[in-house]
Amino acid sequence: MRVLMGVLNVTPDSFSDGGQFLDPGPAIEQARELVAGGADLLDIGGESTRPGSEGVTAEEELRRVGPVLEGLAGEDVRISIDTSKRAVAEVAIDAGAEIVNDVSALRSDPELAALCAERGCGVVLMHMLGTPRTMQERPSYEDVVEDVKAFLAERIELALASGIAEDRIWVDPGIGFGKAVEHNLELLRRLGELRALGRPICIGTSRKSFIGKLTGRDVDERLGGTIASNVLARANGAEVFRVHDVREVREALEVADVILGRRNRAQA
Numbered sequence: 001m002r003v004l005m006g007v008l009n010v011t012p013d014s015f016s017d018g019g020q021f022l023d024p025g026p027a028i029e030q031a032r033e034l035v036a037g038g039a040d041l042l043d044i045g046g047e048s049t050r051p052g053s054e055g056v057t058a059e060e061e062l063r064r065v066g067p068v069l070e071g072l073a074g075e076d077v078r079i080s081i082d083t084s085k086r087a088v089a090e091v092a093i094d095a096g097a098e099i100v101n102d103v104s105a106l107r108s109d110p111e112l113a114a115l116c117a118e119r120g121c122g123v124v125l126m127h128m129l130g131t132p133r134t135m136q137e138r139p140s141y142e143d144v145v146e147d148v149k150a151f152l153a154e155r156i157e158l159a160l161a162s163g164i165a166e167d168r169i170w171v172d173p174g175i176g177f178g179k180a181v182e183h184n185l186e187l188l189r190r191l192g193e194l195r196a197l198g199r200p201i202c203i204g205t206s207r208k209s210f211i212g213k214l215t216g217r218d219v220d221e222r223l224g225g226t227i228a229s230n231v232l233a234r235a236n237g238a239e240v241f242r243v244h245d246v247r248e249v250r251e252a253l254e255v256a257d258v259i260l261g262r263r264n265r266a267q268a
């Protein structure tokens with residue numbers, strides 16, 4: 001499986017595309033662009049989780065994403081909703097979203113797991129140490145890969161116990177969420193170890209700050225690092241790629257998959 005998840009942040013303050021798609025018109029246009037670039041799924045979010053961010057109310061999140069979800073209702077595109085709140089997820093599912101991408105891995109809102117189970121939607125369970133406001137204050141681990149793996153195993157159990165079907169669960173190590181540069185690199189290097197969890201691995205490196213720290217590049221100049229990290233994540237077993245630059249990353253993965261022997265040229 002290879003799924004390209006195009007990022008669409010309907011926020012004033014996301015670290016990369018903040019403020020660009022706050023109005024429904026430009027947001028819907030961007031959604032169409034991501035689909036034209038080969039996105040299999042659009043990940044729509046109304047709350048920034050960048051380091052230091054405070055969070056917004058469900059009402060505010062809905063005010064942002066509601067019109068975009070409505071605007072995309074008639075379009076042939078699969079949608080995941082990037083939220084930790086039941087109230088937001090419910091409206092998104094009613095509007096056709098199939099997946100809830102929860103950076104808190106069902107920890108923030110005790111009612112979200114039951115909603116996902118009832119409505120039969122997929123979930124992305126992501127690892128985060130701390131909260132967005134505090135997560136980059138000296139993150140520390142015994143062994144980052146083992147710690148993330150144990151956390152994700154525990155969250156899979158919780159999801160299953162809540163009635164979410166196993167084949168609807170994806171896991172994500174949460175690159176940049178309570179991790180120093182070396183933690184992110186270690187997770188990418190040893191990503192294959194998360195395959196033991198038995199669920200598809202989703203990875204989100206797109207334009208993130210560890211790339212900036214390695215290359216000295218600003219957020220809108222991190223495509224090279226984004227491609228390198230996604231290609232290596234692919235080689236190490238990732239199946240879902242959450243990216244802003246869908247066309248470029250998709251093409252890189254197509255070439256990588258042929259080289260890795262996972263596809264032949266005709267399939268690519």
Ligand code: HH2
Nearest residue numbers: 009014015048049050124126172175204
């Ligand atoms: N990263 C971000 C947000 N949601 N979801 C998953 N599953 N994995 C990720 O790595 C991930 C995520 C942060 O990136 P972005 O949405 O671009 O920025 P912001 O949080 O500032 O809106």
